[in-house]
Amino acid sequence: QSVLTQPPSVSGAPGQRVTISCTGSSSNIGAGYDVHWYQQLPGTAPKLLIYDNSNRPSGVPDRFSGSKSGTSASLAITGLQAEDEADYYCQSYDSSLSGSWVFGGGTKVTVL
Amino acid sequence: EVQLVQSGAEVKKPGESLKISCKGSGYSFTSYWIGWVRQMPGKGLEWMGIIYPGDSDTRYSPSFQGQVTISADKSISTAYLQWSSLKASDTAMYYCVRLYGDYPDRYFDYWGQGTLVTVSS
Numbered sequence: 001q002s003v004l005t006q007p008p009s010v011s012g013a014p015g016q017r018v019t020i021s022c023t024g025s026s027s028n029i030g031a032g033y034d035v036h037w038y039q040q041l042p043g044t045a046p047k048l049l050i051y052d053n054s055n056r057p058s059g060v061p062d063r064f065s066g067s068k069s070g071t072s073a074s075l076a077i078t079g080l081q082a083e084d085e086a087d088y089y090c091q092s093y094d095s096s097l098s099g100s101w102v103f104g105g106g107t108k109v110t111v112l
Numbered sequence: 113e114v115q116l117v118q119s120g121a122e123v124k125k126p127g128e129s130l131k132i133s134c135k136g137s138g139y140s141f142t143s144y145w146i147g148w149v150r151q152m153p154g155k156g157l158e159w160m161g162i163i164y165p166g167d168s169d170t171r172y173s174p175s176f177q178g179q180v181t182i183s184a185d186k187s188i189s190t191a192y193l194q195w196s197s198l199k200a201s202d203t204a205m206y207y208c209v210r211l212y213g214d215y216p217d218r219y220f221d222y223w224g225q226g227t228l229v230t231v232s233s
Contacts, residue, residue, distance in 0.1 A: 002156065036219035038157075045207055045223040046157065052217065089157055093216040098174050101147075101218065106156040 003028060004090050004104035011110040012080045020107045022073045022090035028102060030071035033093040037066055037075045040087040040106075049088070050075060077109070085111045114138040116146075116208050116224035123230045124198050131194035132227045134208030141189035142166035145211040147220065148182060148193045152204045162211060163191060198231045205229075 005023040012018040022035060029035055037050040048057050050066035053073065063084075065076045073092075077084055090104040119133040134146065147162040161172040165184040172182070184191045191208060206227050209220035 034213075034217040034219075038220070045226050046220075047223065048219065048221050051213070051219045051221070057221070091157075091219065093218070095216075099171075099216065100173050101159045101216075103157040103159065 002105040003094055003102040004092060006088075006090060006104035006107045008105070009108045009110065011112055012077075013112045014080055014082060016080050017076060017078045018080055018109060019077075020075045020088055020090075020109070022075070022104050024071050024073075024092060024094075026071065027096035028071075028092045028094040029068065029073060031095060033095075035066065035068050035073035036091045037064075038089045038091065040089065042086065046089065080109075080111055082111050085109055114210065114222045116210060116222055118206075118208055118224040118227045121228040121230070123232070125233055126198060126200055126231055128198050128231075129194070129196050130198055130229065131192050132206060132229065134191045134193075134224050136189045136191070136210070139210075142186050145218070146184065146191040147209045147211055148180075148191075149207045149209055149220070149223075150176075150204050151207065151226075160193070160206075165189075165191065198229075200231050200233075202229060203231045 034052045038046040039049045040046040053068040054066045087106045094102045115137045142165045145162045148160040150158045160176040161182045163170045163182045165186045181194045208224040210222040211218045212221040
């Protein structure tokens with residue numbers, strides 16, 4: 001059971017917009033800690049996709065955007081492309097676990 | 113260019129010891145925390161622990177405290193993850209990561225390619 005909750009899967013047709021939620025609690029996202037997102041393409045290491053809730057590292061397309069509100073955060077992919085098919089993970093800090101960085105369980109994005 | 117290059121895949125028997133490595137390059141190795149992340153087969157990501165190579169200050173996730181040892185040799189810009197007695201449940205992919213940002217809002221900006229550890233009798 002992950003500290004941060006994500007839907008196991010989402011899907012969309014090419015060109016559509018999909019969103020992935022990441023729900024936490026008052027000891028992590030709700031406490032004001034930042035949320036970060038990672039993309040893991042099949043058979044590869046994860047890659048930083050969004051940091052500090054809504055910032056994109058250099059080289060990440062602007063089709064990817066992040067937001068945070070209350071005890072939740074969201075990752076949106078607009079103009080979905082076949083190459084976006086991957087697993088996506090949110091990550092934050094949790095103050096209730098002796099100070100631990102925690103991940104969501106991951107969401108598989110399928111491009112129909 | 114920042115790079116984290118990990119040692120190769122390992123196949124071990126239960127009860128054996130193991131030490132895997134992660135060599136950093138392209139940045140000041142002693143100035144950033146390095147961490148380890150586990151991914152069991154078909155599962156998600158789990159933070160294991162971190163080390164600051166500058167002074168070897170080490171922190172562990174409660175889930176991994178006492179189960180593994182993290183160390184670093186700053187003279188060769190290399191971090192390590194070791195087990196004294198492997199179990200079948202240690203079978204997983206292990207990633208080293210560089211931490212960036214201000215505590216506690218740190219994130220993992222660079223990842224190694226991963227080291228697959230298989231423990232089987």
